[in-house]
Amino acid sequence: MATTSEEVWRILGELAEAQKETERRFQETEQRFQKTDELLKQRFQETERLMRRQNQQFNEQLGKLGNRLGEFVEWQVRPVVVRLFQERGIAVHEFYPGASAQRDGEGIEIDLLVVNSTEAILVEVKSKLTQTDVDEHLERLSKFKRLMPRYGDVHAMGAVAGMVVPDEVARYAYRQGLFVMAQSGDSVVILNDATFQPRRW
Template identity: 25%
Template sequence: MKDNRSGYQKTWDLLQELIESMKKTDRQMEETDRQVNKVSKDIDKFKESIQESMKESIKEADRRMEGTDRQINKVSKSIDKLKKTVGGIGNSNGYVAEDLFYNSLKKNMSIGNITFDFIDRNMERTHKGLTDEFDIILTNSNLLVIVEVKYNYHPNDVEAVLKKIKNFRKLFPLYNDYKVFGAIAGLTMSPKTINLAKKYGFFVLAQEGNKLKILNDNVSEYLNTDQLKTDIKQIKP
């Protein structure tokens, strides 16, 4: 069929179609923008929700941590209190043991058939940076016994008496010419402790009721620090 429209009319019609197409495209773009804005708002809401949830979770975790810290501090204080209590008991037991042996030796002033003129307790001295304290010292005119006391004498404590003798020689040169002997004294001690003290040649003293009991009097004299070093090498198990 022949198109009778003039060229102008055809152009105008095409222009109208183009305008309608552009309007339709604009409407579609506006709808797309609305959809994008809606999705963007939904994302923002979701993001805010997540952030709020995370804040609450962090706050809850902080509250739990605070509670845990309080529990840890409470337990730590309880442990410190227990340590002080146990330490106090240990110190008290040590003092009781020392008091018993000191009073027994003070009353008799003898160990076996050896008699003494003087007894000293907790002798302490410092010289040239060296400081040491000695539980009980018994002396006569030419002989000296260093007595170290423990409530419960462990084998690991026995060798320390050798160090005490060595330090005594350095701190009290007035007694250089004296015969020096070591002794351990304990309210309780294992057979291993007793046997080790015998190997070192120490007196071994115990309490039986209110009386002093001598478990070993086969002792060795310690003349000087050189001999101490030799004896440690020979006797140390």
């Protein structure tokens, strides 16, 4: 059966319409994909923002907890610090929490300053003591008399205290000539042995 030219044109027209319909549907699908992609990007950005905010809040809470732990350790050390050093033959009788000074653009902060008329012990208190804490305390000791000249004639010594004191950090502080104080049960003790000779500044 022969195909007339009209039928050929009709078939070509139908094919052209079908192609247009296919292109239209393809464009609709592409637009849906683009909208879905944009929506996914927005959701991802919102989730990322939320995670950053939650992470920041977590870090803030962790920092506050660390500070509270440090305060807790300091409150444990305060009542016994004078007695512990007296038992070591250092006749201190006064202590000042949170001593600080500013001079010539420099500052110093001391968690506990334990003194008598001839000796001073600067105590740094941490929830978990690190070697960096020890090094920073050594630097603090080196500035002490210059920034707090009223103690210029005393023999200054250093001590570090912590709820957690790793063995290697305790050994490092000991070798630097510092007293090392740590929690033992419900109390605080000085870990240094009887032969220990503190460094004096």
